[in-house]
Amino acid sequence: MNAALLAAYAVEVHAESGTPWVLLLAGPAGAVAVYWTLFRYYRNTDKSHSFERETLIEAMPVTGQDPKIDTVRGTERREVRGNNVSEHRQRVQRLP
């Protein structure tokens, strides 16, 4: 899982440039991943009721607007800063 991805990434990045020392992280990363995966399977600390999907909800069509306000050029960011589009339970500023 994590460790395998890390290894693949390291091989890709360093294929043409010297020794991939970063691969040495695979051991510790693998150990941590195994620990957390098992711990969560036993303790289920990450689970809760998905009321957003498992409740009877009737919504009218969503309305709104999308004015363009800016452009960004040549950014290395892979997504908008602070992307929380899927973090439904993360509260943001409450408007009156």
Place this chain on the structure above:
Amino acid sequence: MTAHGSAPEPPIADTSTAQQREADAGTPVVDTANAWLDDGVNRCARCGSTEIQLRVSTGHLVCLFCRHEWTEAHIEPLVAGEGSLRDLTGTVIASGATDLVADDGMLTMKCSGCGAEVVVNTAEATSSRCHWCRHLLTVNEQVPNGAVPDAVLPFSVTRDQAVEHIKLFAQKRRTFAHRRFVKEFTPGNVVGVYLPYMVVDSNASGDVHGVGEVETRQYTRGTGDNKRTVYDADVHRVERHVDLTVDDLTLESSTERAHMNAFVNTNNVINTILPFDTKNAVQWNASYLVGYTSERRDADVAALVPELEDQLLSIVRSQVQSSVKTYDRGVRWEGERLEVHGTRWVSMYLPVWLYSYYHDEGGTPMVHYIAVNGRTGETMGSVPVSQWRLVTAALVTGTVLESIVIAMLGLW
């Protein structure tokens, strides 16, 4: 209390008693009191016997004397009436969900083991153990009781079925479980308990605004070791509005149970086995509780409003998500507004089979549960782990990976 008439009324749904009256405060209260039980004694309609209990296989009450079976009326039509949820305005509170006052109908006892407040039916000798930690309860720890709920959803998963679910859940988690848990595992100790919830209908509108980005170009800059991928994007201000109704949102109405922090308690386990088919809940009759324990509600409507609004906001955010799919670089929501036009509150007992295990590790006590939804059989739990075994497994995996890597590097 007056004695029940010698010819008891048949227990059919009598909706005419569910009159809607305006309380002094102006909050409409829907009376859900079960009129034919108003002498406080539950009797069989056919023979007058008081030996009544739930027959789980049919979901009906059964008279143990003459085998007469019946069920109470569904609560939903009594409370909801004809109107659509979209027309719901103000705060409508069913009579069992009104603010709590001391009531001596049943006995609430405070557990000296874990501090839980447990309601016991005084006629039942079997329910004198705490369903959370199985401590014996003693009468001198009585505290003022909470109100009788509007409705109850009877158990339909039998004890044997629950035991099977719990066994299976634990068997799959044997290898790394704490040895003492494995040794002491006694699924037969499962108890059936009715937990208190507020079931809430809402009519609301939500607004969210933020910033979204659409990728317009992806290219590489630099050469050799400095090569990196960069992006161009259009930035939009995103505003969304949605009107919605939410039917039967279910909130824990025991403050203790509603407090969820997975690292100091395991209450999230009980939350995870939701939802229940609350549409099938029936008008309150204490006979449904015979053989089970229950927990008192200690939160009033006002105390639960923040949690309701929080969940409604989460629902709004979830509802608008599909409308912002074009923002392939995501959206940063910055502000949100909720306008609640109307809510309707019904207090309800929902059925849960609980297997609890009190675990004290290094002075940190924690009660672990395996809980089974008493209607759907959905099972969730928390099993104490053997840190020693877990760490060993992690180290072994890490060592194997590391040796492979070192071997690879050696060949480089």
